[in-house]
Structures are given as C-alpha cells and as structure tokens.
Amino acid sequence: MTGNSSLATKQHTLAQHTLTQQLSPLHQLREKAPMFIAVLFGVTIYASICNQFVPQDSIFYVSTYSITLLGKYLCFALLALAVDIVWGYCGILSLGHGAFFALGGYAMGMYLMRQIGDRGVYGHPELPDFMVFLNWQELPWYWQGFDQFWFAMLMVALIPGLLAFVFGFLAFRSRVAGVYLSIMTQALTYALMLAFFRNEMGFGGNNGLTDFKDILGFDLQQDQTRIALFITTAIILAIAYCASVMIMGSKLGRVIIAIRDAEDRSRFLGYKTEIYKVWLFVFSAVIAAIAGALYVPQVGIINPGEFSPLNSIEIVVWVAVGGRGTLYGAVIGALLVNYAKTRFTAIMPEAWLFALGALFVSVTVFLPQGIAGVLKENNWLRRLTQRTAQPAGGQA
C-alpha cells in the first residue's frame, strides 16, 4: 500500500489530458505505427531496389528467390497478426486459422486457374486440367465468376468471413470458450482438410491448384511481378497493422481486452460479449484469408495441406514467440520463426520438428510473454508499475 501511494503521487503529476489521450485510437496510431511502417517499407524498398538495379554479382544483390521468400514471410506475418488479434487481445485461441488462410488462398487460386485459359496441359479453353482429367464436362457452378478479379477478391473476404461468422456465432452464442473452442476450431480445419482432399469437391483434390501463369495479365514468373506482389503484401500488411492498432486502441479494443480478462464482468456491464467476439473473429478471419490470397500467387500452389492442423498451430507458435497481445510482436515472431524454419530445413531437415517442438515448450514455460514481453519488461512497464501486473492474458 505504501509503495503504491508513493507511486501514485508520481502518477498524479500526469496531466489529465495525457490519460485521456492514451484512450484515443489516433494517439495509439501515432505512437505505434511510424516505427513499424518505417522498418517495413525500408526493408521492402531496399530489397526491391537491390533486386532490380544492383548487378547480380554484387554483394548487395537480392535474388528474386529471396524476394519471394520475403513476400512469403510477410504473408505469414499478416496471418500471425490475424491470430494475435483474436488470441492475444480476446483470449480466443484459434487452432483453425490456417483454414481461413487456405480458403482465401483457394479463392485466389481459383482466379489464377481460370487465368490459365487454354494454356493448360490439356488445352481446354475453360476447364482446369484436373477437371479435364476427371472427365468433367463443364465448370461447376461455384467456379463461375472466378475469372473476374474483383469477384475473386470479393470471395477471398466473403467465404472465410462467412464461415467465421457462422462458426463464431454458433460457438460464442452458446459460450463455448477456452480449450473447447480451440479443439472445435482444430476440428473445423481438420474437417475442411478431409473435404478438400476429395477429388469430387472440385478443388483439385490432393494436388490442389497449381501451374499458375499470370495475374491480372502479368506473368507470375517475371521478377517485376514478384516485386509488385511483394510490395503489395507489404502495403496490405501495413494497412492491416494500422487498422488493428486503431481498433485495439479504440474503446472497442479496450472492450475486447476486457472480455479477455473478465468476460462475466463485461457482460454485467452491458456488453454483448458474444457479438463482439463474433465480429472480431470475422475480422481476424478475413485478414487471414487476405494473407492466404497474397501467399498463393507468390508460392505458386495451394493444396489441402494448408488446412492441416499442424499448420494452424504453428501460427500460434509464431505469435507466442513474438509475444501475444502486441501486434508488432506477432509480426516479429512470424518473421523470426519462419526464417529459422527456412535455415533449419536447409541445413538439417530432421532437426526442424525438434526445434519447433522445443520452441513450443520453452516459450510457453519460460517466456509466456514472448520477445515483446522481454522488450517491455526492460522498458517502460517496469518503471510504471512496481508490482507487476497480472500478465496480460494470464486468464487465457
């Protein structure tokens, strides 16, 4: 009590407007976004320039392979952001976000398939190769419209959004929470994986969708197209990041954190928590789906493996490593873990699963707040409160 009161005196000197300012989303944006955007675009532009204008033999040259790899990482960062929004801020541990990612990817893949036109192996003007192979006579109804870019992009957001809405509505309304919800989401992605493995579904079965040629008329194999995709990913990541910062910095964000820490209390204050959760889940699912849509043209394939429960749970580890409940933490975690994965699988592929497993255990046991937690610990938080607050999300 005495410790607190001396601290409180210090607090008292804080001007009233600082306190209320902290509650403003714009203020949050000014605090958190510039650094992030500067680093993100710094790297993006540097890498692009080094790829285009630096001769190949220079040590500053960045290969197109690296550009694609970076682009892939940024997609994963976006995906991690999506998981962090629901897990870090609302305590909903989704083990099925890979499903939304994959659905977005499939929607994009369907557009890219339709762009192949008659350049497929079988040369059919309308049907993708795998349908010709299965002796299908005409395009299934759900493939209609995907030759239009705008329509495909609409579906990228709509289908996963709708799935998230229905699932979330059912789950949150009947107050399924915690571990149950996690297992349900895992079952969801597992069921979808089984479904997409079936040839009759009309999504290419086991092999998925691949052999893409071009996007919006640009050849996917071209360096310039790759760079454009990379930069687009960076821009969308920046937009999603800023939007998330603003939302989490608004009163809505504070309600969401309140729901995470004390859902009953929020309910008795008059917040319809299930509705908040549903919409947050939908928002997060749409971001994950966009990440998937950006991912597919860069890696050139989408198959049912993306639905595998392991993939979804790996995303959670990126967020855990980076530090949940901090948006930049999720991004850092995704980048670091995936970089490690690339290096590991190149040097000693068998060891990757060991490393990943160890990462799961060590982060949860020793580093519950992740890297961001370590950064914070040494920084302002310690000065602000002497008694360490209950870890954010300790309830989760």
Place this chain on the structure above:
Amino acid sequence: MKFGLLRRFFCALLFFLLQDSILAQTVNAQSPDEKADEIGQQGISASVEGVDNYASIQTLAGAKLNAVPAIVEQLESQLGQQGLSLFEAMLAGRLYYRKSDSQVVIIEKQGSDSDNYLLYDSLTLKLLGEEATANFRKVRVNNKLRKQLRTTIARLSLFSNDVELRTESIRSMLDKVDEDTIDLLNQLKEQETSESVLSLVDLAFAIYHFSDSDEQSIRLAALNTMDGSLEPAVRNLINRATERYEDGTYAEVDTRVRRKAEQIKSGIESKVAFYEFLETIFFGLSLGSVLLLVATGLAITFGVMGVINMAHGELIMLGAYTTYVIQLLLPNHIEYSILLAIPAAFVVSGFTGILIERGVIRFLHGRPLETLLATFGISLILQQTVRSIFSPLNRQVETPQWLSGSLEINSVLSITYNRLYILIFAVIVFLILQLILKKTSLGLHVRAVAQNRSMAKSIGIRTEWVDAMTFGLGSGIAGIAGVALSQLTNVGPNLGQSYIIDSFMVVVFGGVGNLWGTLVGGFTLGVTNKFLEPMTGAVLANILILVFIILFIQRRPRGLFPQKGRAAE
C-alpha cells in the same frame, strides 16, 4: 489351447444369438495347434507307408505340361487325403524340385533380401532346411492344370476327416452342381454324420434338381429346401430364376415356380439386409471400441485432471512401437509377444507421460491454453524422435495367428477376430479403469484432487504425486490403445496424430469428466459413422460427424453426460 477355448466360447455365444442361421459355420475355428496335430498324424502315416509315394511325386519333376494331368490323377488315387498339401502347394505355385536330384519340395520364400528358400516336405510339411534358390526349379502349372487341381482338391477335401474342409469343398461345388458332383455327394451322404454338412449336401441336391428337373413338384420341393439359405450360389440361382427380360417375359416360364422363387428371394433379401445391418453394427462397435480405447486415456488426463494433452496421440504411437520392438526382440514368439506388449506399452507410455507431467505440465498448472501448446510441442518432438530411430516409413506389426482369420456366421456375416478381440479388450480396459478409479485409494485421491485441489492438499493428499500417477495412468492406457491399434493399422510416426482429434471429440461429446460418457460417446460415434459411410463415403462420413459434434457442442457445451454439481461450473 487357451485361445482355442476362448474362441469356441465366443463362437457358441454368437451361435446362440444367431440361431436361425442353420448353416452357421466356423472357419478357422480350430486352434492352430490342433491343425498342426492333424497334419502331423497324416505325415506319420505317409512315412510309414513308404518311399514309394515320394518316388511317384518325383515324376512331377521336369515332366512335360501335357503329361502332368495324368500324373496328378495317378497321385490322387495313390495318395488320397495325404496329397492335399501337395496339390495345394502346386496350385499356389510353391512346389519346386531340386535340379540335381529331382527331389520335390514345398518352398517358402523369405524376404526379398534372402537368397534361400525354406524347404518343406511335400507330404508331411516338415521343415527340411534352407537352401539356395538357384538350386531349384518350379513345377510348372497352367490354367487347365489349375482347374484340374482345384477339382482334385475339392474331391479330396470332400472326404477329408476335417468337417471344416468338407464344408468348404461342398460350398465351392455349389456354383456348378453336375452329375459327377451328385455322385460324389451321394457317396458322402451315406457316411456323413455332421448335420451342417448334410444340410449343405441337401442344398446341393436342391440346386441340382431345380436346374435339372422339369417336374414342378420336384422343383418346388427344391425351392423349399433353398428357402432362407444365404449361400451365394443359391442367391444367384434365385436371382436368375426371377429375372425379368426387357420384353416382359421371365427367365422362369413356370409361373408357380417363379412365384415361389420370388417369395424366397424377398425372404432371402430381408435376411441379407438383416445380416448386413448386424455387420454394420459390428463395424460400428469395432470403430467405437477403437475410439473408446484412444479416448479412455484422454478421459483421465483431460476429463478428470483437466490437462489438455496434445501429445496423447504420440503416447498411443509409442505403445504401437513398443509392440513392434517386442516382436523384433522375440521373433519366434509372435503368439505371445502381443500379450507381453500390453504391460510393456503401458509402462513405456506411462513413464513417458509421467516425464511430460513432471517436466512440463506441472509448471503450466491452471493455464490450459499454454498446456495445449506445450504438449503439442512435445508431440512434435516425440514424432520426430520416433522418425529418427525407426525411419519415417510404416512398420509392419505381425498379427499372431489367434488374432487373424474371421468368425464366419454365414456367407453374409463374418466377424474378424482382431476386431472382435479389440472390442472386448477395449471394454475390459475401460472396466478395469473404472474399478481403479472407484475402488482403489489412488482412485479416491484422484477424484479428490480433481474436485478440490486445495482441500485435498490440506487433508494430506500428496497432490503432486497424485497428478503424476494420474497422468501416468492415462498415458499408460494410451500406450495400451497403441498395442490394439498396431493390429489394425500400420505403425508409423503419424499414427497418433490421426487419432488425437477423434479422441478429443469423443471425450467432449461424452462429457468431460465422465468416463461412462466416453464409453457411450465412443460407441455412438463409431456406429453412427459406420451407418453413414455407405450413404456418403468414408471421408464425408468423417466430416459429417465432425460437423455434427461441432453443432452438438453448441447446444450442449458440456457434452452428453455433464458432470454434476455447481462446482462443475
């Protein structure tokens, strides 16, 4: 011998349940030991009768293909019953002769990496030794010869001492009953004592008369005999007789006979449908028992302790690999190794479980989501460990003889022994577990800790120890499940992964913290799945079940049998 008895008991039980199937037969109902005895006796008599037989057999070596039929006929009359194994080996292409001295032997190929054959005596089936493959040449057979061999074997089996063989051979004749067969069967009928064989003989006569005779009364009588039979031959015959051509005429011109046949057909069809229904139920129960086995351990760790163990599937996998390793260590005792594997798997998985609990889970107490992630990490490590030690390829665990084969109730319904045993095994494991939880002091402590940890601690229960033991128990049961699974599927590093979601579903569906819920949940899901399968296909059935559970959990978040009391909230 013990297993023979056990098997007989279950046969009897099933007979009792399915009394109206007169033709109920057991195939393989004899224990392997008995069978070996019989063969042994035959062998002895053969060796007493003399070398002469072997000399005749030697004529097969290098004989021209068109000369072989005569030799086979000659051998048949000379050897009689004793020749069965010889002819069977010949039909299966396992009859070889040594190039140097024309000795005819039955060989057994070893693995693809071995250059030697195992040699068996052509009459007694005694193991003679091992010899290089290069020394031998195959006794050639062509299609015509194969046909001849089949009838020879059928003829020989018809007069065999073995009821089972006789039954088999009559059945194989039912498809095409001609005068020769009737003669043979007439001979058999005079000396036959077995009821079931006699009824088969009557059936054969009926089939013959129906096709052969023109007289209505005989044909109707024949139909009467066939009424209710599930033999494929009878079903084909009846189907042919009732067939309606496109021009509106019928294959059977005699209207009364046709009416009767149609009546019988519908009778048979409903009977077939009934047995197929029973079979679906059995398959469902079998799947349910697998689900029960994999979920029981989880019902302890997740249900009772509230610990989310995502490595549960890998503990199952460890159990399966333990079975594999024990078979490797005891290659000559396949029959018993599986029994030894049960306690071994319990110990291996249980010990691993205790390690996991002490090493990781206890630090994450009260943080279920973190526990979920950490144990998932452990599951990856365990998988990769197994992959590194045993290679990523699937390993084959051999099925002991007493677990292979099937109990054939009739030609529609047959029950494989491994599934039957696993069903029984699952229920036994479940009951033992119930006993442990309800009757032992460990069980009492476990329940006390589960209900009120701090209170349990304050009355002197070593909660830490109870935690470790409970977790060990749940994990050990996962290991036992692995032993059972090794008999049904391939043993590979991903074995556990494919069961983890299913087992969580069962526990959640049944109601967390309620073991009976797990039992009911497992069987319900199993049976439902198998009934859906014919309509939707296996994958879709699986998906539908998952969707169903997701919806079910929305309606009843606490499962079929929720834990009682206010504390459960």
Place this chain on the structure above:
Amino acid sequence: MSMLDNMRETMRRDQVWNFLQPPSVAVNVDKQILLYIENLSVSFDGFKAISDLNLYINDGELRCLIGANGAGKTTLMDIVTGKTTPDTGSVFFGQNINLLGKTEAEIANLGIGRKFQKPTVFEAQTVYANLELALAYNKSILPTLIASLNGEQRDRIDEVLNIIGLREQRAMIAGALSHGQKQWLEIGMLLIADPRLLLVDEPVAGMTAQETERTAELLTSLAGDHTVVVVEHDMEFVRSIARTVTVLHQGSVLAEGSMQDVQNNPDVIEVYLGESH
C-alpha cells in the same frame, strides 16, 4: 432537397442512428416496488438452490440479504442478473419488465448493476479505462468503435474517482491495486452507470476496518436515488447499514424485518444463529 436534408439528418455526428439505439423502456414503479420475485425455484441436479422464494424490493431502499452458505443468496443474484434461468417463478423489474429470458447484457443495460463476490475488474487496464468502460452509453459494436470521451463523461469519471477514493491511482493498472481498492473500483464501475438497482455481493470481504466503514457510508448514501441489495456475512457491517434485513434459509425467505426483529425471531435463532454458532 428533402432527400439531402434527410441524408444530413441521418448522418448527424452528434447522435447515433435510431436502429443502433437500444429500445428504452421506462421502469414502472407506480407501486413503489422495484423488484418483484415470486414463486421462484431452481435446482441443480436435484439440489434445490432456491425453492418457492418470494421477495419484493422497494424502490430506493437498502436491503440486506443474509443467510448461511448455500442459502441461495448468490443464486438469487444470478437469476436476477440473467446468469441462471430458474425452473419456475417470475422476476419483474418494476411492474412492466420481465427479466426472465433476457441476457446479462440486456439486464445490465436496463440499469441493474452487479458486484461480484470476488472483486472483478479489468486487471490489464488502467483504473481510468476501467471506469470508462463502465460508462452508460450505447454498448453495441459500431458506437463503441468510434466512441470518444466528451466533457460530461470526463467529469463523471472524475466524480466517481473521487467517490471511490482512487483519484491518485487513476493511471495505475487495475491489477496492481490492493484487494480493497479493487472492491472499490468495482463499486465505482457500477456507480458510474448510475443504475436503478445495485446488487452487491459481499462488498467488504477483505477490507480493513477503515475501508469497511467507508463502504458502509457509501452504500447508505446511495440508497434513495438507487435501490441497493447487499449480500453480506459480516454481521457488524449489516447492522451498521441495514434498515430491512431478509434472512434466506435453504432457498426461501425465513424472516424479514429490521435487524432487531430478525435477531429476535425464534426461527432465525434456531436455524441460522443456532446453526452457525
């Protein structure tokens, strides 16, 4: 032109759209009774937590509920606030609003505030933000997203900060408060919404004598403008604030009246005081 006007009217920044506003129904308290609880029963797996309970709370009164553990006090609060659905019986807020079948959030928005037995605040957020979250306003998603504090609301927060004595701690993370301070903060979160009915479950548990005294003062001062129902085990505290006391026993009302009456009631002496002492 009129369309443009309509448009302008629709897009006015100073008010939310009609369809986003919860329908406001005025509580009818013509009979001076705010809460009607009649023939209420609920059981959990055969255990009757509440059995045939009748209770009327007058508008503006301060009522204390006492009773041994398991007498059904918390269950009663759960029912009134929508957390538990009773098997039979009716609960009316005023004469006109049926509380049964309404969700917790709807009931809260009607002006019924509840304080939990265990102090529950949003531990990861500042005291100030805690109070901001508890402010009465349209609590659906979009208004929440664009909400910002106006001067009136800031004054209201300051006022409540003064009442609960946490003015100096307002920038602190709520998780860092002491147990008693958390209790106060939670009471403050109820107060700030200016509820018609306050249900307070064991407000002084874990408080120092001084804090308890202040709580008693606060609750007494609230009565009149607000209706307050307090569940408490601390008899000293009950005596200090109570005007009317209701004794619950095994899920129904055993006695009702002033503290004096209740203490002399032979039934109470037998089952309640006799049991616990």
